Amino acid sequence: MHEMSLAEGVLQIIEDAARSQDFAKVKSVVLEIGQIAAIEIEAMRFCFDAVMRGSIADGAILEIVSLPGTGWCMQCAITVPIVEQYAACPECGSYQVQPVTGTEMRVKELEVE
Amino acid sequence: MCTTCGCGTGEVKIEGHDAHWHVHEDGTAHSHASDEHVSVSGTHYRPVNGAHQHAHDHDNSHTHEHLHFGLGAAHSHAPGMTQARIVQIERDILSKNNDYAAQNRMFFEDRSILALNLVSSPGSGKTSLLVRSIIDLNESVPLAVIEGDQQTINDAERIRATGAPAIQINTGKGCHLDAHMVGQALPKIPLPNQSILFIENVGNLVCPAAFDLGEACKVAILSVTEGEDKPLKYPDMFQAARLMLLNKCDLLPHLNFDVDLAEENARRVNPMIEIIRVSATTGEGIDEWLAWIECQRKAILVKQQGKSPIHQHSRTELNVRQTVA
Numbered sequence: 001m002h003e004m005s006l007a008e009g010v011l012q013i014i015e016d017a018a019r020s021q022d023f024a025k026v027k028s029v030v031l032e033i034g035q036i037a038a039i040e041i042e043a044m045r046f047c048f049d050a051v052m053r054g055s056i057a058d059g060a061i062l063e064i065v066s067l068p069g070t071g072w073c074m075q076c077a078i079t080v081p082i083v084e085q086y087a088a089c090p091e092c093g094s095y096q097v098q099p100v101t102g103t104e105m106r107v108k109e110l111e112v113e
Numbered sequence: 114m115c116t117t118c119g120c121g122t123g124e125v126k127i128e129g130h131d132a133h134w135h136v137h138e139d140g141t142a143h144s145h146a147s148d149e150h151v152s153v154s155g156t157h158y159r160p161v162n163g164a165h166q167h168a169h170d171h172d173n174s175h176t177h178e179h180l181h182f183g184l185g186a187a188h189s190h191a192p193g194m195t196q197a198r199i200v201q202i203e204r205d206i207l208s209k210n211n212d213y214a215a216q217n218r219m220f221f222e223d224r225s226i227l228a229l230n231l232v233s234s235p236g237s238g239k240t241s242l243l244v245r246s247i248i249d250l251n252e253s254v255p256l257a258v259i260e261g262d263q264q265t266i267n268d269a270e271r272i273r274a275t276g277a278p279a280i281q282i283n284t285g286k287g288c289h290l291d292a293h294m295v296g297q298a299l300p301k302i303p304l305p306n307q308s309i310l311f312i313e314n315v316g317n318l319v320c321p322a323a324f325d326l327g328e329a330c331k332v333a334i335l336s337v338t339e340g341e342d343k344p345l346k347y348p349d350m351f352q353a354a355r356l357m358l359l360n361k362c363d364l365l366p367h368l369n370f371d372v373d374l375a376e377e378n379a380r381r382v383n384p385m386i387e388i389i390r391v392s393a394t395t396g397e398g399i400d401e402w403l404a405w406i407e408c409q410r411k412a413i414l415v416k417q418q419g420k421s422p423i424h425q426h427s428r429t430e431l432n433v434r435q436t437v438a
Contacts, residue, residue: 086382107206
């Protein structure tokens with residue numbers, strides 16, 4: 001969803017960092033995206049290239065680090081691995097699972113010149 | 114040296130020997146040149162905390178393993194070889210929006226304003242429901258409305274026809290309201306202390322879920338003409354909402370709509386969600402909806418009164434206002 005807005009968010013973060021840390025060119029961008037975050041990775045790559053064009057990150061390599069998803073099953077009262085949001089608990093099959101990790105969407109680091 | 118994954122640190126680079134092979138934990142093997150790290154499928158790899166095996170086929174042939182923990186990039190670059198450096202950011206992609214949302218939230222909290230973000234698909238009856246709610250509230254509470262649509266000021270005009278102040282935000286190409294747009298609209302509408310601000314988001318069940326506007330909570334509106342499985346098809350929105358209003362319930366006798374199934378689906382994606390069945394046309398359930406709003410307002414007032422001395426001025430102001438009233 002809205003990967004274009006998210007890519008614009010990434011560019012804003014890059015431009016803020018460029019001002020505060022004094023660099024003029026971004027060679028690569030590392031994003032951390034949770035496995036159950038509502039981001040389509042392919043759409044993100046497409047939008048990233050489009051949004052970065054003409055900016056200090058034009059042509060930058062996009063690296064995406066995938067973070068595993070876990071949820072709290074209210075029935076089992078344990079943390080369980082989940083591969084998609086709103087999935088059933090792998091232990092008991094209940095849908096009463098609240099996502100704990102895997103919804104992250106972060107700019108982790110930049111390689112700059 | 115590979116400036117992406119940090120491998121080959123301190124090694125002598127042999128001319129014509131830029132490429133080397135990687136074997137990842139998942140078994141994928143690929144080669145890459147010194148400045149890239151792309152597998153055959155185009156996927157960029159960077160193990161978070163797994164071991165990362167490198168097989169080098171140069172004279173010093175050896176295999177080694179080391180842990181990256183995501184820090185393997187070119188912190189290790191050799192001075193003089195490249196000007197590249199790594200800047201640690203660790204910022205949420207939505208942090209810019211969240212910063213604006215936090216400002217809006219502070220604005221609301223300082224004034225004990227209840228801000229509700231109404232989200233739904235186009236045509237679920239958000240505006241009709243708002244108009245009905247405003248009429249039934251009958252000026253018992255000061256309120257204002259921010260209307261979000263791609264184009265036209267039609268909805269704001271419908272609200273203003275009830276006598277309530279409203280401001281239209283046209284998002285143009287945008288598919289959702291963001292916190293910055295809402296922040297810009299706030300000074301343009303009258304919002305006295307303890308008032309209610311209804312923010313009617315752009316009709317879209319996808320994007321508005323991710324954008325915090327600084328509201329107290331999101332209210333999702335689902336109409337019974339849409340299908341029981343909408344919460345499963347667009348789970349993010351129903352996950353983000355505290356309340357679901359099931360609208361157009363007056364049409365139920367004419368439809369094959371399983372209300373219980375729709376509610377079960379909503380609870381499947383959000384076990385905590387509250388649900389009220391309403392009809393903007395007949396007024397069914399509107400009392401319960403308005404009572405729910407009143408309950409949220411009370412919660413804000415109680416929270417405000419329990420605040421630290423920094424916020425005492427608001428409290429005093431509140432007491433003075435109550436005394437005057």
